[in-house]
Amino acid sequence: MLSKKVILYFILITGGIITLAPFVWMLSASFMYDGHANVYPPRFIPDIFTLTQYEVLFQRLDIGKNFINSLFLSITVTAVSLFFNSMAGFAFAKYRFKGKNKLFNLLLSSMIIPAQVTMLPLFLMLKSVGLINTYMAVIIPGMANIFGIFLIRQYVLSIPDSLIESAKIDGASDFRIYRSIILPLAMPILVTLAIFTFMGTWNDFLWPLIALTDNSMYTMPVALANLMGEHSKDPELMMAGSVVTIIPVIIVFLALQKYYIKGIMMGSVKG
Amino acid sequence: MRIRYSAPYLFLTPALTAIFVFFFIPVIAAFVISFTDFDIYAINNFGTARFIGFDNYKALINDQLFWTSLKNTFYFVIAAGPLSIAISLGAAILLSSKLVRLKPLFRLTYFLPVVTTLVAVAIVWRFIYHPRFGILNYFLEFFGINPIDWLGDPNWAMPAIILMAVWKNFGYNMIIFIAGLQNIPEDLYEAATIDGANGWQKFKKITLPMLAPTTLFISIITMIGFFQLFAEPYVMTQGGPLNSTLSIVQYMYQEGFRWWNMGYSAAIAFVLFLIIFTGTLIQFKLQKSPEA
DSSP states (O other): OHHHHHHHHHHHHHHHHHHHHHHHHHHHHHTSOTTSSSOSSOOSSOSSOOOHHHHIIIIISOHHHHHHHHHHHHHHHHHHHHHHHHHHHHHHHHOOOTTHHHHHHHHHHGGGSOTHHHHHHHHHHHHHTTOTTSHHHHHGGGSOOHHHHHHHHHHHHTSOHHHHHHHHHTTOOHHHHIIIIIHHHTHHHHHHHHHHHHHHHHHOOHHHHHHOOSTTTOOHHHHHHHHHHHOTTOHHHHHHHHHHHHHHHHHHHHHHHHHHHHHHHHHHSOO | OOOOSHHHHHHHHHHHHHHIIIIIHHHHHHHHHTTBOOOHHHHHOGGGOOBOTTHHHHHHHTOHHHHHHHHHHHHHHHHHHHHHHHHHHHHHHHHTOTTOOOHHHHHHHHHHHHHSOHHHHHHHHHHHTOTTTOHHHHHHHHTTOOOOOTTTSHHHHHHHHHHHHHHHHHHHHHHHHHHHHHTSOHHHHHHHHHTTOOHHHHIIIIIHHHHHHHHHHHHHHHHHHHHTOOHHHHHHTTTOSTTTTOOHHHHHHIIIIISOOHHHHHHHHHHHHHHHHHHHHHHHHHHHSSOO
Protein backbone atom coordinates (compact mmCIF):
# COMPACT_ATOMS: atom_id res chain seq x y z
CA MET A 1 0.00 0.00 0.00
CA LEU A 2 2.90 2.32 0.79
CA SER A 3 4.42 1.98 -2.66
CA LYS A 4 1.13 2.87 -4.32
CA LYS A 5 0.99 5.98 -2.19
CA VAL A 6 4.56 6.91 -3.10
CA ILE A 7 3.83 6.57 -6.83
CA LEU A 8 0.69 8.66 -6.44
CA TYR A 9 2.54 11.47 -4.69
CA PHE A 10 5.40 11.26 -7.15
CA ILE A 11 3.04 11.84 -10.08
CA LEU A 12 1.11 14.59 -8.32
CA ILE A 13 4.23 16.46 -7.22
CA THR A 14 5.88 16.14 -10.63
CA GLY A 15 2.68 17.48 -12.18
CA GLY A 16 2.69 20.33 -9.71
CA ILE A 17 6.29 21.24 -10.52
CA ILE A 18 5.57 21.22 -14.26
CA THR A 19 2.51 23.38 -13.70
CA LEU A 20 4.31 25.91 -11.55
CA ALA A 21 7.72 26.03 -13.28
CA PRO A 22 6.65 28.62 -15.90
CA PHE A 23 5.34 30.92 -13.16
CA VAL A 24 8.48 30.56 -11.06
CA TRP A 25 10.70 31.33 -14.03
CA MET A 26 8.49 34.28 -15.02
CA LEU A 27 8.66 35.79 -11.54
CA SER A 28 12.38 35.24 -11.25
CA ALA A 29 13.24 36.67 -14.69
CA SER A 30 11.12 39.75 -13.98
CA PHE A 31 13.51 40.70 -11.16
CA MET A 32 16.66 40.48 -13.33
CA TYR A 33 18.73 43.04 -15.18
CA ASP A 34 18.66 43.10 -18.97
CA GLY A 35 20.28 40.02 -20.43
CA HIS A 36 20.45 38.06 -17.18
CA ALA A 37 17.63 35.71 -18.21
CA ASN A 38 19.35 34.92 -21.49
CA VAL A 39 21.83 32.53 -19.95
CA TYR A 40 22.50 28.84 -19.98
CA PRO A 41 21.67 27.05 -17.73
CA PRO A 42 18.50 29.01 -16.90
CA ARG A 43 18.28 30.69 -13.50
CA PHE A 44 15.28 30.13 -11.26
CA ILE A 45 16.54 32.71 -8.76
CA PRO A 46 17.86 36.13 -9.88
CA ASP A 47 21.65 36.43 -9.48
CA ILE A 48 21.18 40.12 -8.63
CA PHE A 49 17.71 41.22 -7.58
CA THR A 50 16.39 44.39 -9.24
CA LEU A 51 13.15 46.25 -9.88
CA THR A 52 14.54 47.90 -13.04
CA GLN A 53 12.08 46.15 -15.35
CA TYR A 54 9.09 47.31 -13.35
CA GLU A 55 10.45 50.86 -13.33
CA VAL A 56 10.84 50.79 -17.11
CA LEU A 57 7.30 49.44 -17.48
CA PHE A 58 5.62 52.03 -15.32
CA GLN A 59 7.83 55.07 -15.94
CA ARG A 60 9.00 54.84 -19.53
CA LEU A 61 6.30 52.67 -21.06
CA ASP A 62 3.44 54.06 -18.97
CA ILE A 63 1.88 50.63 -18.46
CA GLY A 64 0.01 52.04 -15.44
CA LYS A 65 -2.41 53.62 -17.89
CA ASN A 66 -3.18 50.25 -19.48
CA PHE A 67 -3.55 48.71 -16.05
CA ILE A 68 -6.13 51.38 -15.13
CA ASN A 69 -7.94 50.77 -18.44
CA SER A 70 -8.19 47.06 -17.72
CA LEU A 71 -9.28 47.62 -14.15
CA PHE A 72 -11.91 50.19 -15.08
CA LEU A 73 -13.32 48.11 -17.94
CA SER A 74 -13.40 44.87 -15.95
CA ILE A 75 -15.18 46.48 -13.01
CA THR A 76 -17.67 48.36 -15.20
CA VAL A 77 -18.55 45.38 -17.37
CA THR A 78 -18.94 43.24 -14.24
CA ALA A 79 -21.26 45.75 -12.55
CA VAL A 80 -23.44 46.42 -15.58
CA SER A 81 -23.75 42.80 -16.70
CA LEU A 82 -24.47 41.62 -13.16
CA PHE A 83 -27.36 44.08 -12.96
CA PHE A 84 -28.81 43.21 -16.37
CA ASN A 85 -28.28 39.46 -16.10
CA SER A 86 -29.74 39.21 -12.62
CA MET A 87 -32.94 40.99 -13.63
CA ALA A 88 -33.35 38.77 -16.68
CA GLY A 89 -32.46 35.63 -14.74
CA PHE A 90 -35.04 36.52 -12.10
CA ALA A 91 -37.71 37.10 -14.77
CA PHE A 92 -36.99 33.74 -16.40
CA ALA A 93 -37.03 31.93 -13.06
CA LYS A 94 -40.03 33.43 -11.29
CA TYR A 95 -42.50 34.86 -13.81
CA ARG A 96 -44.88 33.28 -16.23
CA PHE A 97 -45.23 35.13 -19.49
CA LYS A 98 -46.02 34.41 -23.09
CA GLY A 99 -43.26 32.79 -25.12
CA LYS A 100 -41.00 32.35 -22.10
CA ASN A 101 -39.76 28.86 -22.84
CA LYS A 102 -39.30 29.56 -26.53
CA LEU A 103 -37.31 32.69 -25.75
CA PHE A 104 -35.17 30.91 -23.19
CA ASN A 105 -34.43 28.01 -25.52
CA LEU A 106 -33.57 30.40 -28.33
CA LEU A 107 -31.07 32.11 -26.04
CA LEU A 108 -29.57 28.82 -24.87
CA SER A 109 -29.17 27.37 -28.33
CA SER A 110 -27.54 30.54 -29.64
CA MET A 111 -24.73 30.01 -27.15
CA ILE A 112 -23.14 27.78 -29.77
CA ILE A 113 -22.53 30.75 -32.09
CA PRO A 114 -18.90 31.80 -31.67
CA ALA A 115 -18.43 35.44 -30.73
CA GLN A 116 -16.04 35.92 -33.65
CA VAL A 117 -19.02 35.85 -36.01
CA THR A 118 -20.38 39.05 -34.47
CA MET A 119 -17.13 40.99 -34.43
CA LEU A 120 -17.11 42.37 -37.98
CA PRO A 121 -20.62 43.90 -37.88
CA LEU A 122 -20.10 45.00 -34.29
CA PHE A 123 -16.97 46.85 -35.36
CA LEU A 124 -18.85 48.53 -38.23
CA MET A 125 -21.78 49.43 -35.97
CA LEU A 126 -19.58 51.00 -33.34
CA LYS A 127 -17.42 52.73 -35.91
CA SER A 128 -20.42 54.36 -37.58
CA VAL A 129 -21.38 55.97 -34.26
CA GLY A 130 -17.79 56.91 -33.42
CA LEU A 131 -17.37 54.50 -30.51
CA ILE A 132 -14.35 52.56 -31.75
CA ASN A 133 -11.32 53.24 -29.54
CA THR A 134 -13.49 54.29 -26.59
CA TYR A 135 -14.27 52.44 -23.36
CA MET A 136 -17.82 51.97 -24.61
CA ALA A 137 -16.56 49.74 -27.43
CA VAL A 138 -15.51 47.17 -24.84
CA ILE A 139 -18.39 47.72 -22.41
CA ILE A 140 -21.25 47.48 -24.93
CA PRO A 141 -20.84 43.84 -26.07
CA GLY A 142 -20.31 42.81 -22.44
CA MET A 143 -23.45 44.40 -20.98
CA ALA A 144 -25.40 41.15 -20.88
CA ASN A 145 -24.58 37.56 -21.59
CA ILE A 146 -26.60 34.43 -22.02
CA PHE A 147 -24.47 32.23 -19.81
CA GLY A 148 -24.86 34.70 -16.95
CA ILE A 149 -28.63 34.82 -17.33
CA PHE A 150 -28.71 31.02 -17.38
CA LEU A 151 -26.56 30.69 -14.25
CA ILE A 152 -28.67 33.17 -12.28
CA ARG A 153 -31.94 31.63 -13.45
CA GLN A 154 -30.83 28.19 -12.26
CA TYR A 155 -30.00 29.60 -8.85
CA VAL A 156 -33.12 31.74 -8.44
CA LEU A 157 -35.31 28.74 -9.31
CA SER A 158 -34.25 27.25 -5.95
CA ILE A 159 -35.51 30.28 -3.99
CA PRO A 160 -38.94 29.30 -2.58
CA ASP A 161 -41.97 30.98 -4.16
CA SER A 162 -43.50 31.42 -0.71
CA LEU A 163 -40.99 34.16 0.11
CA ILE A 164 -42.04 36.10 -2.96
CA GLU A 165 -45.74 35.49 -2.33
CA SER A 166 -45.62 36.77 1.23
CA ALA A 167 -43.69 39.86 0.15
CA LYS A 168 -46.37 40.52 -2.46
CA ILE A 169 -49.09 40.22 0.18
CA ASP A 170 -47.19 42.76 2.24
CA GLY A 171 -47.47 45.05 -0.76
CA ALA A 172 -43.88 44.95 -2.01
CA SER A 173 -43.37 46.08 -5.61
CA ASP A 174 -41.73 43.78 -8.14
CA PHE A 175 -38.55 45.78 -8.09
CA ARG A 176 -38.57 45.75 -4.31
CA ILE A 177 -38.83 41.96 -4.36
CA TYR A 178 -35.92 41.78 -6.79
CA ARG A 179 -33.77 44.11 -4.71
CA SER A 180 -34.64 43.01 -1.17
CA ILE A 181 -35.32 39.29 -1.57
CA ILE A 182 -33.81 37.91 -4.76
CA LEU A 183 -30.50 39.79 -4.80
CA PRO A 184 -29.51 39.04 -1.18
CA LEU A 185 -30.49 35.38 -1.47
CA ALA A 186 -28.73 35.00 -4.81
CA MET A 187 -25.53 36.55 -3.47
CA PRO A 188 -23.39 33.39 -3.84
CA ILE A 189 -24.16 33.06 -7.55
CA LEU A 190 -23.73 36.80 -8.05
CA VAL A 191 -20.26 36.61 -6.53
CA THR A 192 -19.47 33.62 -8.75
CA LEU A 193 -20.65 35.41 -11.85
CA ALA A 194 -18.81 38.57 -10.84
CA ILE A 195 -15.52 36.65 -10.70
CA PHE A 196 -16.19 35.00 -14.07
CA THR A 197 -17.01 38.31 -15.69
CA PHE A 198 -14.17 40.23 -14.11
CA MET A 199 -11.61 37.63 -15.14
CA GLY A 200 -13.15 37.13 -18.56
CA THR A 201 -13.01 40.85 -19.30
CA TRP A 202 -9.53 41.23 -17.86
CA ASN A 203 -8.16 38.31 -19.87
CA ASP A 204 -10.05 39.00 -23.11
CA PHE A 205 -7.84 39.66 -26.09
CA LEU A 206 -9.37 39.49 -29.57
CA TRP A 207 -12.19 42.01 -29.16
CA PRO A 208 -10.12 44.68 -27.32
CA LEU A 209 -7.44 44.18 -29.98
CA ILE A 210 -10.03 45.03 -32.63
CA ALA A 211 -11.99 47.70 -30.79
CA LEU A 212 -9.14 49.70 -29.24
CA THR A 213 -6.70 51.26 -31.69
CA ASP A 214 -4.66 53.61 -29.55
CA ASN A 215 -1.83 52.68 -27.19
CA SER A 216 -3.28 54.79 -24.37
CA MET A 217 -6.62 52.95 -24.66
CA TYR A 218 -5.19 49.41 -24.76
CA THR A 219 -6.05 46.91 -22.06
CA MET A 220 -3.18 45.00 -20.42
CA PRO A 221 -3.24 41.95 -22.73
CA VAL A 222 -3.31 44.14 -25.86
CA ALA A 223 -0.58 46.42 -24.52
CA LEU A 224 1.51 43.37 -23.63
CA ALA A 225 1.11 41.75 -27.05
CA ASN A 226 1.99 45.09 -28.63
CA LEU A 227 5.08 45.41 -26.42
CA MET A 228 6.18 41.96 -27.51
CA GLY A 229 6.62 43.30 -31.05
CA GLU A 230 9.40 45.67 -29.97
CA HIS A 231 10.85 43.70 -27.06
CA SER A 232 10.89 40.10 -28.26
CA LYS A 233 14.55 39.92 -27.22
CA ASP A 234 13.96 41.24 -23.69
CA PRO A 235 12.61 38.38 -21.59
CA GLU A 236 13.20 40.27 -18.32
CA LEU A 237 10.99 43.19 -19.33
CA MET A 238 8.32 40.97 -20.88
CA MET A 239 8.20 38.78 -17.76
CA ALA A 240 7.68 41.85 -15.59
CA GLY A 241 4.82 42.84 -17.91
CA SER A 242 3.34 39.34 -17.62
CA VAL A 243 3.56 39.46 -13.82
CA VAL A 244 1.72 42.79 -13.72
CA THR A 245 -0.96 41.42 -16.07
CA ILE A 246 -1.49 38.20 -14.14
CA ILE A 247 -1.40 39.47 -10.55
CA PRO A 248 -4.91 40.96 -10.37
CA VAL A 249 -6.60 37.79 -11.65
CA ILE A 250 -4.54 35.62 -9.34
CA ILE A 251 -5.50 37.77 -6.36
CA VAL A 252 -9.20 37.70 -7.25
CA PHE A 253 -9.03 33.96 -7.80
CA LEU A 254 -7.17 33.13 -4.60
CA ALA A 255 -9.49 35.34 -2.55
CA LEU A 256 -12.69 33.91 -4.00
CA GLN A 257 -11.70 30.49 -5.36
CA LYS A 258 -14.53 28.64 -3.65
CA TYR A 259 -17.13 30.64 -5.57
CA TYR A 260 -15.21 30.29 -8.80
CA ILE A 261 -14.92 26.51 -8.59
CA LYS A 262 -18.56 26.17 -7.59
CA GLY A 263 -19.52 28.19 -10.64
CA ILE A 264 -17.66 25.84 -12.97
CA MET A 265 -19.45 22.88 -11.45
CA MET A 266 -22.85 24.61 -11.70
CA GLY A 267 -22.29 25.55 -15.32
CA SER A 268 -21.49 21.94 -16.13
CA VAL A 269 -24.60 20.37 -14.63
CA LYS A 270 -27.15 21.87 -16.92
CA GLY A 271 -30.19 20.05 -18.16
CA MET B 1 -53.99 38.49 -6.26
CA ARG B 2 -53.06 41.28 -8.63
CA ILE B 3 -51.28 40.06 -11.71
CA ARG B 4 -48.56 42.38 -12.95
CA TYR B 5 -48.05 41.59 -16.59
CA SER B 6 -45.49 44.28 -17.27
CA ALA B 7 -42.99 43.27 -14.58
CA PRO B 8 -41.21 40.40 -16.36
CA TYR B 9 -40.86 42.46 -19.52
CA LEU B 10 -39.35 45.35 -17.63
CA PHE B 11 -36.83 43.01 -16.02
CA LEU B 12 -35.99 41.39 -19.34
CA THR B 13 -35.72 44.52 -21.47
CA PRO B 14 -32.19 45.73 -20.64
CA ALA B 15 -30.48 42.35 -21.04
CA LEU B 16 -32.50 41.21 -24.03
CA THR B 17 -32.13 44.54 -25.83
CA ALA B 18 -28.37 44.37 -25.37
CA ILE B 19 -28.24 40.76 -26.57
CA PHE B 20 -30.56 41.45 -29.48
CA VAL B 21 -28.84 44.60 -30.73
CA PHE B 22 -25.23 43.62 -30.04
CA PHE B 23 -25.37 39.87 -30.64
CA PHE B 24 -28.30 38.70 -32.78
CA ILE B 25 -28.29 41.61 -35.22
CA PRO B 26 -24.51 41.31 -35.77
CA VAL B 27 -24.90 37.57 -36.42
CA ILE B 28 -27.49 38.26 -39.10
CA ALA B 29 -25.47 41.19 -40.46
CA ALA B 30 -22.37 38.99 -40.68
CA PHE B 31 -24.37 36.46 -42.66
CA VAL B 32 -25.49 39.16 -45.10
CA ILE B 33 -22.00 40.68 -45.34
CA SER B 34 -20.55 37.28 -46.21
CA PHE B 35 -22.48 37.48 -49.51
CA THR B 36 -21.04 40.90 -50.41
CA ASP B 37 -17.69 42.30 -51.52
CA PHE B 38 -17.57 44.54 -48.44
CA ASP B 39 -14.07 46.08 -48.36
CA ILE B 40 -12.14 49.12 -47.12
CA TYR B 41 -14.14 51.50 -49.30
CA ALA B 42 -17.42 50.17 -47.98
CA ILE B 43 -16.36 50.88 -44.39
CA ASN B 44 -16.84 54.60 -45.00
CA ASN B 45 -19.71 54.20 -47.40
CA PHE B 46 -21.75 51.02 -46.91
CA GLY B 47 -23.45 51.69 -50.27
CA THR B 48 -20.40 50.67 -52.27
CA ALA B 49 -20.68 47.04 -51.13
CA ARG B 50 -22.38 44.81 -53.69
CA PHE B 51 -24.02 41.42 -53.42
CA ILE B 52 -21.87 38.81 -55.07
CA GLY B 53 -23.77 35.67 -54.14
CA PHE B 54 -21.61 32.76 -53.08
CA ASP B 55 -18.41 34.22 -54.57
CA ASN B 56 -16.68 34.57 -51.19
CA TYR B 57 -17.41 30.96 -50.32
CA LYS B 58 -16.33 29.82 -53.77
CA ALA B 59 -13.10 31.78 -53.40
CA LEU B 60 -12.45 30.10 -50.07
CA ILE B 61 -12.50 26.69 -51.72
CA ASN B 62 -9.61 27.73 -53.97
CA ASP B 63 -7.74 29.62 -51.25
CA GLN B 64 -4.62 27.66 -50.30
CA LEU B 65 -4.05 29.74 -47.17
CA PHE B 66 -7.59 29.09 -45.96
CA TRP B 67 -7.07 25.33 -46.29
CA THR B 68 -3.80 25.64 -44.42
CA SER B 69 -5.56 27.47 -41.58
CA LEU B 70 -8.29 24.81 -41.54
CA LYS B 71 -5.75 22.00 -41.46
CA ASN B 72 -3.76 23.67 -38.66
CA THR B 73 -6.84 24.31 -36.57
CA PHE B 74 -8.06 20.72 -36.95
CA TYR B 75 -4.59 19.45 -36.08
CA PHE B 76 -4.71 21.58 -32.95
CA VAL B 77 -8.24 20.53 -31.91
CA ILE B 78 -7.76 16.83 -32.64
CA ALA B 79 -4.44 16.64 -30.79
CA ALA B 80 -4.92 19.11 -27.93
CA GLY B 81 -8.55 18.20 -27.24
CA PRO B 82 -8.23 14.49 -26.38
CA LEU B 83 -4.79 15.04 -24.80
CA SER B 84 -6.04 17.72 -22.41
CA ILE B 85 -9.20 15.73 -21.59
CA ALA B 86 -7.14 12.60 -20.86
CA ILE B 87 -4.82 14.54 -18.56
CA SER B 88 -7.79 16.23 -16.88
CA LEU B 89 -9.37 12.85 -16.21
CA GLY B 90 -6.10 11.39 -14.97
CA ALA B 91 -5.54 14.29 -12.59
CA ALA B 92 -9.15 14.11 -11.39
CA ILE B 93 -8.87 10.38 -10.64
CA LEU B 94 -5.57 10.82 -8.79
CA LEU B 95 -7.03 13.69 -6.78
CA SER B 96 -10.09 11.60 -5.90
CA SER B 97 -7.95 8.88 -4.35
CA LYS B 98 -8.41 8.35 -0.64
CA LEU B 99 -4.66 7.93 -0.26
CA VAL B 100 -3.92 11.54 -1.13
CA ARG B 101 -3.77 14.36 1.37
CA LEU B 102 -3.48 18.07 0.68
CA LYS B 103 -5.99 17.71 -2.15
CA PRO B 104 -7.03 21.38 -2.13
CA LEU B 105 -3.40 22.42 -2.54
CA PHE B 106 -2.84 20.18 -5.58
CA ARG B 107 -6.17 21.23 -7.06
CA LEU B 108 -5.28 24.88 -6.65
CA THR B 109 -1.86 24.38 -8.25
CA TYR B 110 -3.24 22.58 -11.29
CA PHE B 111 -5.96 25.15 -11.65
CA LEU B 112 -3.69 28.20 -11.57
CA PRO B 113 -2.90 28.29 -15.33
CA VAL B 114 -6.64 28.36 -16.10
CA VAL B 115 -7.26 31.73 -14.49
CA THR B 116 -4.13 33.47 -15.74
CA THR B 117 -4.21 35.78 -18.74
CA LEU B 118 -3.67 33.83 -21.95
CA VAL B 119 -1.61 36.53 -23.65
CA ALA B 120 0.71 36.81 -20.64
CA VAL B 121 1.34 33.07 -20.33
CA ALA B 122 1.76 32.73 -24.09
CA ILE B 123 4.56 35.28 -23.82
CA VAL B 124 6.10 33.35 -20.92
CA TRP B 125 5.98 30.16 -22.98
CA ARG B 126 7.52 31.90 -25.95
CA PHE B 127 10.65 32.34 -23.84
CA ILE B 128 10.32 28.87 -22.32
CA TYR B 129 10.56 27.54 -25.88
CA HIS B 130 13.72 29.54 -26.64
CA PRO B 131 16.07 27.08 -28.37
CA ARG B 132 19.17 28.14 -26.39
CA PHE B 133 18.04 29.68 -23.11
CA GLY B 134 14.55 28.20 -22.69
CA ILE B 135 13.83 26.06 -19.63
CA LEU B 136 12.11 23.33 -21.67
CA ASN B 137 15.16 22.39 -23.69
CA TYR B 138 17.18 22.61 -20.46
CA PHE B 139 14.95 20.00 -18.81
CA LEU B 140 14.85 17.80 -21.90
CA GLU B 141 18.64 17.71 -21.91
CA PHE B 142 18.53 15.66 -18.69
CA PHE B 143 16.85 12.96 -20.76
CA GLY B 144 19.47 13.26 -23.47
CA ILE B 145 17.21 15.09 -25.91
CA ASN B 146 18.97 17.55 -28.19
CA PRO B 147 17.77 21.17 -28.26
CA ILE B 148 14.62 21.66 -30.32
CA ASP B 149 13.84 24.90 -32.12
CA TRP B 150 10.25 24.74 -30.90
CA LEU B 151 8.78 27.84 -32.46
CA GLY B 152 11.20 28.14 -35.36
CA ASP B 153 10.68 24.70 -36.88
CA PRO B 154 7.45 24.25 -38.88
CA ASN B 155 7.17 20.67 -37.60
CA TRP B 156 7.49 21.63 -33.94
CA ALA B 157 5.61 24.93 -33.78
CA MET B 158 2.14 23.38 -33.60
CA PRO B 159 3.13 20.71 -31.05
CA ALA B 160 4.59 23.56 -28.97
CA ILE B 161 1.29 25.43 -29.08
CA ILE B 162 -0.60 22.23 -28.25
CA LEU B 163 1.63 21.55 -25.24
CA MET B 164 1.10 25.07 -23.95
CA ALA B 165 -2.68 24.89 -24.48
CA VAL B 166 -2.87 21.58 -22.60
CA TRP B 167 -0.90 23.07 -19.70
CA LYS B 168 -3.17 26.12 -19.69
CA ASN B 169 -6.51 24.30 -19.87
CA PHE B 170 -6.43 20.88 -18.23
CA GLY B 171 -7.24 22.26 -14.76
CA TYR B 172 -10.66 23.46 -15.86
CA ASN B 173 -11.92 20.09 -17.04
CA MET B 174 -10.24 18.44 -14.07
CA ILE B 175 -12.59 20.33 -11.74
CA ILE B 176 -15.64 19.17 -13.71
CA PHE B 177 -14.37 15.56 -13.73
CA ILE B 178 -13.81 15.67 -9.96
CA ALA B 179 -17.44 16.73 -9.53
CA GLY B 180 -18.52 13.93 -11.87
CA LEU B 181 -16.49 11.33 -9.98
CA GLN B 182 -18.06 12.37 -6.70
CA ASN B 183 -21.48 11.53 -8.12
CA ILE B 184 -20.58 7.88 -8.79
CA PRO B 185 -22.03 5.79 -5.94
CA GLU B 186 -19.32 4.16 -3.86
CA ASP B 187 -21.19 0.81 -3.62
CA LEU B 188 -20.74 0.21 -7.36
CA TYR B 189 -17.00 -0.06 -6.77
CA GLU B 190 -17.50 -2.15 -3.62
CA ALA B 191 -19.72 -4.61 -5.49
CA ALA B 192 -17.16 -4.84 -8.29
CA THR B 193 -14.38 -5.47 -5.79
CA ILE B 194 -16.35 -8.33 -4.26
CA ASP B 195 -16.82 -9.76 -7.76
CA GLY B 196 -13.03 -9.68 -8.15
CA ALA B 197 -12.69 -6.84 -10.65
CA ASN B 198 -9.28 -5.19 -10.90
CA GLY B 199 -8.58 -1.45 -11.09
CA TRP B 200 -8.58 -1.28 -14.88
CA GLN B 201 -11.84 -3.23 -15.17
CA LYS B 202 -13.50 -0.93 -12.65
CA PHE B 203 -12.26 2.09 -14.58
CA LYS B 204 -13.57 0.72 -17.88
CA LYS B 205 -16.86 -0.71 -16.67
CA ILE B 206 -17.86 1.77 -13.98
CA THR B 207 -15.93 5.03 -14.09
CA LEU B 208 -16.04 5.67 -17.85
CA PRO B 209 -19.73 4.80 -18.41
CA MET B 210 -20.83 6.71 -15.33
CA LEU B 211 -18.83 9.73 -16.47
CA ALA B 212 -20.24 9.66 -20.02
CA PRO B 213 -22.51 12.73 -19.65
CA THR B 214 -19.68 14.69 -18.04
CA THR B 215 -17.30 13.62 -20.78
CA LEU B 216 -19.74 14.70 -23.47
CA PHE B 217 -20.14 18.12 -21.90
CA ILE B 218 -16.38 18.51 -21.51
CA SER B 219 -15.69 17.36 -25.07
CA ILE B 220 -18.10 19.90 -26.48
CA ILE B 221 -16.92 22.92 -24.50
CA THR B 222 -13.28 21.98 -25.07
CA MET B 223 -13.83 21.57 -28.80
CA ILE B 224 -15.71 24.86 -29.10
CA GLY B 225 -12.97 26.66 -27.19
CA PHE B 226 -10.10 25.09 -29.11
CA PHE B 227 -11.58 25.82 -32.52
CA GLN B 228 -11.31 29.49 -31.58
CA LEU B 229 -7.52 29.28 -31.29
CA PHE B 230 -6.09 32.76 -31.71
CA ALA B 231 -4.00 34.40 -28.99
CA GLU B 232 -1.39 31.62 -28.74
CA PRO B 233 -0.24 31.76 -32.37
CA TYR B 234 -0.77 35.54 -32.49
CA VAL B 235 1.68 36.05 -29.63
CA MET B 236 4.04 33.10 -30.03
CA THR B 237 4.46 32.60 -33.77
CA GLN B 238 2.30 35.12 -35.67
CA GLY B 239 1.01 32.09 -37.53
CA GLY B 240 4.47 31.01 -38.68
CA PRO B 241 6.85 29.51 -39.43
CA LEU B 242 5.67 28.95 -43.02
CA ASN B 243 2.05 29.40 -41.84
CA SER B 244 2.33 26.18 -39.85
CA THR B 245 0.36 27.66 -36.93
CA LEU B 246 -2.02 29.98 -38.78
CA SER B 247 -5.49 29.35 -37.28
CA ILE B 248 -8.95 29.98 -38.72
CA VAL B 249 -9.68 32.86 -36.34
CA GLN B 250 -6.30 34.38 -37.04
CA TYR B 251 -6.93 34.19 -40.78
CA MET B 252 -10.36 35.74 -40.24
CA TYR B 253 -8.76 38.52 -38.18
CA GLN B 254 -6.11 39.20 -40.82
CA GLU B 255 -8.54 39.27 -43.72
CA GLY B 256 -11.10 41.37 -41.85
CA PHE B 257 -9.09 43.74 -39.73
CA ARG B 258 -5.74 43.97 -41.45
CA TRP B 259 -6.76 43.89 -45.13
CA TRP B 260 -10.35 45.00 -44.47
CA ASN B 261 -11.78 42.28 -46.74
CA MET B 262 -14.82 42.12 -44.53
CA GLY B 263 -17.06 40.16 -46.87
CA TYR B 264 -14.44 37.46 -47.20
CA SER B 265 -13.69 37.54 -43.48
CA ALA B 266 -17.39 37.13 -42.63
CA ALA B 267 -17.49 34.06 -44.86
CA ILE B 268 -14.55 32.59 -42.91
CA ALA B 269 -16.36 33.33 -39.63
CA PHE B 270 -19.41 31.43 -40.87
CA VAL B 271 -17.34 28.45 -41.91
CA LEU B 272 -15.97 28.41 -38.36
CA PHE B 273 -19.51 28.50 -36.99
CA LEU B 274 -20.55 25.68 -39.28
CA ILE B 275 -17.59 23.55 -38.18
CA ILE B 276 -18.35 24.09 -34.49
CA PHE B 277 -22.02 23.35 -35.06
CA THR B 278 -21.27 20.14 -36.96
CA GLY B 279 -18.69 19.09 -34.40
CA THR B 280 -21.22 19.48 -31.60
CA LEU B 281 -23.82 17.41 -33.49
CA ILE B 282 -21.30 14.66 -34.18
CA GLN B 283 -20.37 14.43 -30.52
CA PHE B 284 -24.00 14.15 -29.49
CA LYS B 285 -24.47 11.36 -32.05
CA LEU B 286 -21.32 9.51 -30.95
CA GLN B 287 -22.45 9.67 -27.37
CA LYS B 288 -25.80 8.13 -28.22
CA SER B 289 -24.37 5.17 -30.08
CA PRO B 290 -23.50 2.34 -27.66
CA GLU B 291 -19.88 1.94 -28.77
CA ALA B 292 -18.22 5.22 -27.84
